[in-house]
Amino acid sequence: MIQLDSPRLNKLFPFYILIDEALSIVSYGKSLQKICPNHQxxxxxxxFRVVRPQLDELTFSKLQSLxxxxxxxxxxxxKNIDLRGQFEWLTETNQxxxxxxxxxxxxxxxTETNLKIQDxxxxxxxxxxxxxxxxxxxxxxxxxQVVATVNRQKLDLKNSAKLVEDIAMxxxxxxxxLYRLNLAGEIVMMNPAAEKLKVFNYxxxxxxxxxxxxxxxxxxxxxxxxxxxEAISNDCPYSYVCVFIAQKGYFNIYGRxxxxxxxxxxxxxxxxxxFKSLSExxxxxxxxxxxxxxxxxxxxxxxxxxEKVLGLSVNEFVEQGFNYLHPEDKHRFLTKSKLxxxxxLPFNDExxxxxxxxxTIWQSVSSAFSYYTEKGDKxxxxxxxxxxxxxxxxxxxxxxxxxxxxxISIMKLGLLELDTENLITFSNEAFCxxxxxxxxxxxxKKPSDLIRTEESLYxxxxxxxxxxxxxxxxxxxxxxxxxxxxxxKWWLIGRAPRYNxxxxxxxxxxxxxxxxxxxxxxxxxxxxxxxxxxxxxAKEVFLANMSHEIRTPLNGIIGMVRELMDxxxxxxxxxxxxxxxxxxxxxxxxxxxxxDLSKIEAGAFELEKKPFNLKEIMEEAECILRPSITKKELxxxxxxxxxxxxxxxxxxPRIRQVLLNIxxxxxxxxxxxxxxxxxxxxxxxxxxxxxxxxIADSGxxxxxxxxxxxxxxxxxxxxxxxxxxxxxxLGMAITHELVNLLGGKIQVESEKGMGTKFIMxxxxxxxxxxxxxxxxxxxxxxxxxxxxxxxxxxxNQMNRLVATNLLKRYQINIVLANxxxxxxxxxxxxxxxxxxxxxxxxxxxxLEATRxxxxxxxxxxxxxxxxxxxxxxxxSCYEAGMNDFATKPFEVEVLLSTIAKNLLK
Numbered sequence: 044m045i046q047l048d049s050p051r052l053n054k055l056f057p058f059y060i061l062i063d064e065a066l067s068i069v070s071y072g073k074s075l076q077k078i079c080p081n082h083q084x085x086x087x088x089x090x091f092r093v094v095r096p097q098l099d100e101l102t103f104s105k106l107q108s109l110x111x112x113x114x115x116x117x118x119x120x121x122k123n124i125d126l127r128g129q130f131e132w133l134t135e136t137n138q139x140x141x142x143x144x145x146x147x148x149x150x151x152x153x154t155e156t157n158l159k160i161q162d163x164x165x166x167x168x169x170x171x172x173x174x175x176x177x178x179x180x181x182x183x184x185x186x187x188q189v190v191a192t193v194n195r196q197k198l199d200l201k202n203s204a205k206l207v208e209d210i211a212m213x214x215x216x217x218x219x220x221l222y223r224l225n226l227a228g229e230i231v232m233m234n235p236a237a238e239k240l241k242v243f244n245y246x247x248x249x250x251x252x253x254x255x256x257x258x259x260x261x262x263x264x265x266x267x268x269x270x271x272x273e274a275i276s277n278d279c280p281y282s283y284v285c286v287f288i289a290q291k292g293y294f295n296i297y298g299r300x301x302x303x304x305x306x307x308x309x310x311x312x313x314x315x316x317x318f319k320s321l322s323e324x325x326x327x328x329x330x331x332x333x334x335x336x337x338x339x340x341x342x343x344x345x346x347x348x349x350e351k352v353l354g355l356s357v358n359e360f361v362e363q364g365f366n367y368l369h370p371e372d373k374h375r376f377l378t379k380s381k382l383x384x385x386x387x388l389p390f391n392d393e394x395x396x397x398x399x400x401x402x403t404i405w406q407s408v409s410s411a412f413s414y415y416t417e418k419g420d421k422x423x424x425x426x427x428x429x430x431x432x433x434x435x436x437x438x439x440x441x442x443x444x445x446x447x448x449x450x451i452s453i454m455k456l457g458l459l460e461l462d463t464e465n466l467i468t469f470s471n472e473a474f475c476x477x478x479x480x481x482x483x484x485x486x487x488k489k490p491s492d493l494i495r496t497e498e499s500l501y502x503x504x505x506x507x508x509x510x511x512x513x514x515x516x517x518x519x520x521x522x523x524x525x526x527x528x529x530x531x532k533w534w535l536i537g538r539a540p541r542y543n544x545x546x547x548x549x550x551x552x553x554x555x556x557x558x559x560x561x562x563x564x565x566x567x568x569x570x571x572x573x574x575x576x577x578x579x580x581a582k583e584v585f586l587a588n589m590s591h592e593i594r595t596p597l598n599g600i601i602g603m604v605r606e607l608m609d610x611x612x613x614x615x616x617x618x619x620x621x622x623x624x625x626x627x628x629x630x631x632x633x634x635x636x637x638x639d640l641s642k643i644e645a646g647a648f649e650l651e652k653k654p655f656n657l658k659e660i661m662e663e664a665e666c667i668l669r670p671s672i673t674k675k676e677l678x679x680x681x682x683x684x685x686x687x688x689x690x691x692x693x694x695x696p697r698i699r700q701v702l703l704n705i706x707x708x709x710x711x712x713x714x715x716x717x718x719x720x721x722x723x724x725x726x727x728x729x730x731x732x733x734x735x736x737x738i739a740d741s742g743x744x745x746x747x748x749x750x751x752x753x754x755x756x757x758x759x760x761x762x763x764x765x766x767x768x769x770x771x772x773l774g775m776a777i778t779h780e781l782v783n784l785l786g787g788k789i790q791v792e793s794e795k796g797m798g799t800k801f802i803m804x805x806x807x808x809x810x811x812x813x814x815x816x817x818x819x820x821x822x823x824x825x826x827x828x829x830x831x832x833x834x835x836x837x838x839n840q841m842n843r844l845v846a847t848n849l850l851k852r853y854q855i856n857i858v859l860a861n862x863x864x865x866x867x868x869x870x871x872x873x874x875x876x877x878x879x880x881x882x883x884x885x886x887x888x889x890l891e892a893t894r895x896x897x898x899x900x901x902x903x904x905x906x907x908x909x910x911x912x913x914x915x916x917x918x919s920c921y922e923a924g925m926n927d928f929a930t931k932p933f934e935v936e937v938l939l940s941t942i943a944k945n946l947l948k
Contacts, residue, residue: 055164058126060141062087064103069138074162078145079120091116094125106139107132116141122156220281220298228257231293240298244275263287263294273301280305328352328427332410334384335420343422352429354401369395369403376408384421387412393430405434457534457555460541465489468550477534477557479527490553493527521558533562596841601932603845650784654810655695657734658683661722664702671710677718684723688732691807697781702736704778705801709740712799716741731808739800745793753791754779827943829854831876836866836892837908838884842931846879846908849935861885863892870896870903877946878905880925882916890923897924904945908933 049070052059057074066087082090088101095115098105109130118124128143144167147153153160220237224230230252243255250258255274264270265287273282282301287294331343342361349360355367368376372394383390389411395403410425457474459467470485478485480493519537526532535556543549604623607616665681672679702720709718718740726733745753753775782789782803793799833850837843838861847857858875860866862884870878878896882889893905907920907928920928926948929941 055166056142057162057164058128058142058144060087060091062103062106062139062141064137066101066103066106074158075126077158077162078122078124078156079118090119091126092119103139106130114141114143116143124156219300222256222294222296222298224256224260224294224296226260226292228260230256237298240276240281242276245272259285260294265289326352326428330410330425330427331413332423332425333416333420334423336418340384349427352427353396353404353406354398367396367398369397371395383410383412383423387421390423390425393434403431404429405431457553457557459485459490459553459555460550461490461553462550463548465491465551474555477526477532477555521562533558596839597932603841605845605935650694650697652692653695654690654692655698656689657687657691657698657722657807658689660695660699661702661720664699664706665720667703668706668710671707672718675710675714677710677713677716679718680720682719682721682723686724686727686732687722687734688807688809690810691732692810693807694785697785701778701781701785701803702738704774705738708774709738709742709799713740713742716798729809731806734805734807736803736805737800738803739798741798744795744797744799745791746795750791750793754789822940822943824853824939824943827946828939830856831946832856832858832873833942834858834860834866834869834875834878836860836863836878836884836889837881838862839881842881842908849938853939863887863889863895866892867895870901875903877942878903879908879942880905881908882920883910890919893920893923893925904948906941906945 053073057072059072060075061069061071063069068083068085068087068090070083079090093101093106093109093114094117096109096112107130110132112129113127114129116126118126125146126141126143127146128141131140131142132138133140144163145156145158217234218236220240221232221234222230222237223232241252243250243252245255245258259272262272263285268286270285270287271282272285273280275281279300279302281298282304283299284297285294286297326348328349329344329346332340333343334340342364345357345360347357349355349357353360355364365373365377372392376392376394379390379392382388389409391407391409393405393407396406397403407428407430408425410423413422413424415421457477458469458471459474460469462468467485467488467490470480470482475481475485478493485493519535521533521535524532524534535558537554538551539554540548541550541552600623661681661683665679668679706718706720718738721737721739723735723737724732725735755776779789785805787803787805789801789803791799791801828850833855835843835846835850835857837846837859843859847859850857858869858873860869863880864887866878866880867887869875880889880893889907896903896905904927905925907925908931909916909920909928910931917928926945927941929938
């Protein structure tokens with residue numbers, strides 16, 4: 044038996060495959076490894092499939108059945124190569140050996156698989172086929188090269204023909220007209236664009252195409268290489284270039300539509316006119332300056348306004364401009380000019396020029412690089428302005444600044460100048476004295492670094508942190524600071540922006556004023572004010588208590604006197620009761636005056652603004668005063684202007700109080716004679732009337748010295764007057780205050796023994812909704828109050844008796860309670876239509892009782908009975924939940940109307 048080792052097997056069958064019983068590849072040939080490397084040990088089914096004969100299942104026995112047959116297996120890789128050969132069964136090892144070789148149709152396939160002829164066995168018949176294919180490819184390659192050369196030459200010929208055709212078609216496709224004329228002016232050739240031009244207008248004369256070209260041939264200058272002219276055709280301007288071809292004896296004429304060019308030329312001419320107009324009318328000089336590549340330089344253009352601005356002609360300025368420069372400015376000016384030329388930087392300079400017969404003029408010159416000429420010269424465009432006036436103003440400003448600095452120094456005001464980083468650049472001597480620092484210690488420092496209190500750092504930071512912009516305004520603040528030695532001081536620090544000569548902000552300026560003495564005085568005044576406020580509060584509390592303590596028994600006195608007046612009295616008893624009534628009313632008037640004055644001084648006095656009828660107020664005053672007038676048998680008249688409005692807006696009770704005070708005063712000091720009260724309109728508008736009220740009497744009059752003091756508190760003319768007429772001297776003081784509060788004026792005219800005249804001026808606002816003439820329906824108290832259950836909460840026995848007697852007249856059921864706690868108990872026992880609640884009571888006061896009642900969601904109306912007429916007391920009543928109030932001592936009508944009003948709600 045012949046045994047083949049691996050090298051011999053590879054030499055004879057370089058594409059062999061050895062398969063074991065498990066259908067795994069035991070080994071395969073070296074040439075096959077070049078096609079599919081590294082598959083030894085893998086299943087044969089993963090790499091190959093049998094395509095001839097076709098097998099429905101790949102098993103060892105199926106492959107064994109293919110022995111001695113031609114078999115074709117196909118590689119499953121992307122190379123998709125067929126191997127043709129046969130299977131042999133090696134009985135000794137129970138293995139299958141496939142021997143064969145791949146099949147290729149061309150050398151290109153072999154090259155793609157990286158195989159060479161040497162990779163095939165010499166006995167392999169494919170060798171001969173491969174040699175044939177190789178020779179065939181060489182021959183085919185030479186043929187393809189020849190064919191490619193022929194095709195390329197054909198393409199070149201085709202492209203050349205196309206190029207000739209394109210060149211030939213060029214005149215036809217040209218949008219501009221093209222002509223060829225013979226020497227007689229006849230058209231030999233023309234393109235389609237030329238055929239469209241039928242009529243020509245030349246120098247204002249219209250020609251047809253034939254006439255036109257015969258004319259133009261006679262005018263063409265054949266000595267010129269290119270002769271041009273313009274004509275209009277089809278409403279469009281055309282430019283023509285005529286070229287004489289002498290060798291051929293004809294003219295080629297090339298036309299072009301120049302409509303757009305003409306439009307641009309017109310626009311350019313307009314721009315030139317605009318620029319010329321601008322340059323001749325602006326108050327500055329426009330110029331162009333050129334730096335040539337050969338080193339020379341000079342003006343290209345200077346606007347005619349140079350004569351207005353500097354008083355020089357254009358030629359004078361161009362020729363002598365630099366010679367006029369002030370010697371101190373010339374070097375700087377030329378240095379800047381050189382730098383601008385070399386680095387193409389903007390040029391800006393302010394310099395003086397000395398012009399004969401005009402003296403020194405300040406000029407501002409600004410320019411920037413504009414463009415290069417065709418030769419490469421640099422052209423700058425700029426302006427020149429006369430800034431002489433501005434420089435003079437700046438000089439004045441500097442002088443004023445120095446003057447103000449001297450003033451600041453004299454006033455001991457500390458001055459600091461700061462840059463945009465808030466660093467000190469200047470300090471005057473006064474600031475050094477204020478702060479304790481020397482100038483050297485301040486420069487380059489921030490003010491906030493030198494002042495070391497939290498409050499001062501906040502305020503200084505607030506001042507210094509303002510952005511340095513054009514919008515920065517003056518800023519000032521009072522700041523507590525510490526000087527160099529730690530002494531606490533108060534400064535007023537103000538800051539304002541600081542600008543340079545060109546108007547650019549370069550920092551700020553701070554002014555410092557020592558307010559330490561003023562601050563100490565202010566603190567003492569604040570302390571004094573606080574003490575005064577405490578005193579005023581104590582005074583208000585005292586007056587409130589005094590009001591309560593006096594009004595409470597006075598309410599009983601007035602009530603008892605009123606009860607007596609309603610009984611059968613003898614003449615002597617009636618006189619006594621009448622005097623008692625007068626005395627009690629006088630006492631009440633004094634108390635009211637004192638309280639009113641206290642309210643005014645405390646700023647707690649407020650006026651109403653309600654509709655009122657001034658005529659009715661005067662009639663009410665007359666009714667009230669009628670008993671006093673009757674007793675003295677005085678002739679009293681009340682006159683009212685017919686033009687007086689029916690309804691004004693204001694405080695009617697206070698106006699009534701003013702009238703009563705003055706007329707009562709007139710009655711008091713007039714033993715016999717007259718009292719005249721006149722109300723007249725002296726001016727009017729759509730919304731107001733100017734009303735003058737004059738009250739004149741024939742009384743004792745006043746001396747001139749006392750007239751000046753009549754409105755002072757507690758003032759009377761002399762002790763004899765005080766003893767004879769009595770009074771506190773508060774009535775006129777309160778009247779004066781009330782008139783002022785009402786927006787009016789009051790003045791007095793009097794002469795001793797000749798009577799007195801009070802003149803008041805008011806500007807009353809007219810109420811837009813005039814009241815109707817219908818009088819309000821009077822309240823029937825008996826009908827309204829009869830049968831009502833009212834709880835009276837009052838600790839004072841006399842006041843309880845007065846109120847009970849009054850209310851029982853109207854058949855009201857009264858239930859009494861001594862204090863707030865007892866009132867709560869009564870409310871739990873029964874319901875009431877109203878509660879009359881005193882405020883100051885033992886055990887529980889009226890305010891606390893009201894709050895507890897409201898907490899129980901009890902909506903019964905509660906009316907306060909208060910002896911305190913201060914606004915704060917009334918406000919407390921409403922806050923506690925009360926519905927209304929009546930002031931003690933109360934008038935019968937006021938109390939009854941208050942009760943009825945709240946019952947009817």
